[in-house]
Amino acid sequence: MDGNSPTARTGNIIENNDRFADAYSGFAQNRFLWGDWTVTPGVRVESVSYQRRNNLPDGKQGQSSLTEVLPSFAMTYMPIDEATLFFDMHRGFAPPRVEDSVYANGQSVEIGAEKSWNYELGVRSQPMAGMKTELTYFRNDFDALTVLGTVGGNDTPVAQGKALFEGIEFMNRIDAGEMFNWEHNPYLQIAYTWLPTAQSTSPFQCMPLSDGTVSPACPGGNVAGSESGKRLPYTPxxxxxxxxxxxxxxxxxxxxxxxxxxxxxxxxxxxxxxxxxxxxxxxxxxxxxxxxxxxxxxxxxxxxxxxxxxxxxxxxxxxxxxxxxxxxxxxxxxxxxxxxxxxxxxxxxx
Structure with missing residues (x-):
C-alpha cells in the first residue's frame, strides 16, 4: 500500500497476491573412520517450484521451478585430544524468493538459484579446562549471486553476477569457573569476522523477464556502477x-x-x-x-x-x-x- 505522506496510515493498494512454493529435498552421506581421520562425503538434492497469483483486477499469474544436485565433502584430523583440524567443501545453493522469481504482472524472471563453492579450513581446540577457541579460514566463490529484487516490485530489477568472499573467523570463550574449579562462573566470549575480500568478479547483470525485456534501470543490461573488482555493497x-x-x-x-x-x-x-x-x-x-x-x-x-x-x-x-x-x-x-x-x-x- 502506498500512502501520500511518511506518516500515512491509509493509501492505495498496489499489491495483493498469493504466493506459493513447494520444496522437496533429500540427502545421503556416509562417515569413514581411519584412526585419527574422519572423512564424510555426501550429496543433496533440492527441487523447488513457485507460483504467484495477483488478486488485483487484472488477475495475472505465473510460475517457475528448478532442481539441483549438490555434492559435499568434509574431513577432520585429531592428532591430540585438545585439538581438531577440519576441512570441508560443499556446493552452495539458495533458490530465489517467489516475488523475485515471478513478478506481480505474472511475468517470470529468467533467474536461477544462487550457486557457489564454499570452503573452510580451520582448527578447534581446548588447550585447557575452561577455554575453547576456534580459528577458521573461509572462501565462498559464487558462480551466481542474486542481488536487488528484494522489494518484490517491477521497479527494482533482480540481478545476478559472480562474486568472491574470503576471510577469517575467530571465536574464543573462557569460563573461569571451570578453569579454576569455582562454583561461580564469570565468563568471556569473543567472536570476530574479518572479511578483507568481498568483491565482484563480474558485472552484475539484470535478469530479463519472460518476454525478453530488461528494466530501463539497467544501463547496458548491468546494474549501474557494477563492475569486476569492486567491493560489494552490504559487506562490512x-x-x-x-x-x-x-x-x-x-x-x-x-x-x-x-x-x-x-x-x-x-x-x-x-x-x-x-x-x-x-x-x-x-x-x-x-x-x-x-x-x-x-x-x-x-x-x-x-x-x-x-x-x-x-x-x-x-x-x-x-x-x-x-x-x-x-x-x-x-x-x-x-x-x-x-x-x-x-x-x-x-x-x-x-
Missing part, C-alpha cells in the same frame, strides 16, 4: 561480538553483549551519500534514502535468566539498551535498527 569488513557474563549452578545467568558492525556501502556505485548520485543531489533517487554509506555502529544488549526448577525458566532481556539510532538497510530507503526493546517472560518445558 569487520564484525565483532563480545560477551561478558556470569553464571551459577543454581540456574542463574546474566550477560552483557556488545555488537560492532563496520561501515559498508549500500549500492554498487559505492556512494558516500545520496547527494553524490549522478542524477543530482535533489533528484528523486538521491532523496530516496537508497544511496549512501551505512556508518559503523555499536549495539549493547543485556540478558538474564533464572531456572526456577527443571521445567521453568524466567528471563528478562534488553536489546539496544543504550537506545542508539543507526541505519541497517537502504534497499527500501533508510531502515533504522530496532530501538530499545525490553522483553520479559518465562519458558516452561513439558
Amino acid at each position: 569488513e569487520h564484525l565483532l561480538t563480545a560477551t561478558l557474563g556470569y553464571s551459577h549452578p543454581n540456574g542463574f545467568d546474566a550477560h552483557f553483549e556488545t555488537v560492532f558492525v563496520a561501515d559498508q556501502f549500500a549500492d554498487f556505485r559505492s556512494l558516500n551519500s545520496g547527494a553524490d548520485h549522478p542524477n543530482g543531489a535533489n533528484s528523486p533517487a538521491a532523496l530516496s534514502g537508497q544511496y549512501g554509506k551505512i556508518n559503523d555502529y555499536v549495539v549493547v544488549n543485556f540478558s538474564t535468566s533464572y531456572k526456577v526448577q527443571k521445567e521453568l525458566t524466567l528471563y528478562v532481556s534488553l536489546k539496544n539498551m543504550l537506545d542508539n539510532t543507526y541505519i541497517v538497510d537502504r534497499v527500501r530507503g533508510i531502515l533504522p535498527g530496532s530501538p530499545r526493546l525490553v522483553q520479559a517472560g518465562f519458558k516452561y518445558d513439558f
Whole structure:
C-alpha cells in the first residue's frame, strides 16, 4: 500500500497476491573412520517450484521451478585430544524468493538459484579446562549471486553476477569457573569476522523477464556502477561480538553483549551519500534514502535468566539498551535498527 505522506496510515493498494512454493529435498552421506581421520562425503538434492497469483483486477499469474544436485565433502584430523583440524567443501545453493522469481504482472524472471563453492579450513581446540577457541579460514566463490529484487516490485530489477568472499573467523570463550574449579562462573566470549575480500568478479547483470525485456534501470543490461573488482555493497569488513557474563549452578545467568558492525556501502556505485548520485543531489533517487554509506555502529544488549526448577525458566532481556539510532538497510530507503526493546517472560518445558 502506498500512502501520500511518511506518516500515512491509509493509501492505495498496489499489491495483493498469493504466493506459493513447494520444496522437496533429500540427502545421503556416509562417515569413514581411519584412526585419527574422519572423512564424510555426501550429496543433496533440492527441487523447488513457485507460483504467484495477483488478486488485483487484472488477475495475472505465473510460475517457475528448478532442481539441483549438490555434492559435499568434509574431513577432520585429531592428532591430540585438545585439538581438531577440519576441512570441508560443499556446493552452495539458495533458490530465489517467489516475488523475485515471478513478478506481480505474472511475468517470470529468467533467474536461477544462487550457486557457489564454499570452503573452510580451520582448527578447534581446548588447550585447557575452561577455554575453547576456534580459528577458521573461509572462501565462498559464487558462480551466481542474486542481488536487488528484494522489494518484490517491477521497479527494482533482480540481478545476478559472480562474486568472491574470503576471510577469517575467530571465536574464543573462557569460563573461569571451570578453569579454576569455582562454583561461580564469570565468563568471556569473543567472536570476530574479518572479511578483507568481498568483491565482484563480474558485472552484475539484470535478469530479463519472460518476454525478453530488461528494466530501463539497467544501463547496458548491468546494474549501474557494477563492475569486476569492486567491493560489494552490504559487506562490512569487520564484525565483532563480545560477551561478558556470569553464571551459577543454581540456574542463574546474566550477560552483557556488545555488537560492532563496520561501515559498508549500500549500492554498487559505492556512494558516500545520496547527494553524490549522478542524477543530482535533489533528484528523486538521491532523496530516496537508497544511496549512501551505512556508518559503523555499536549495539549493547543485556540478558538474564533464572531456572526456577527443571521445567521453568524466567528471563528478562534488553536489546539496544543504550537506545542508539543507526541505519541497517537502504534497499527500501533508510531502515533504522530496532530501538530499545525490553522483553520479559518465562519458558516452561513439558
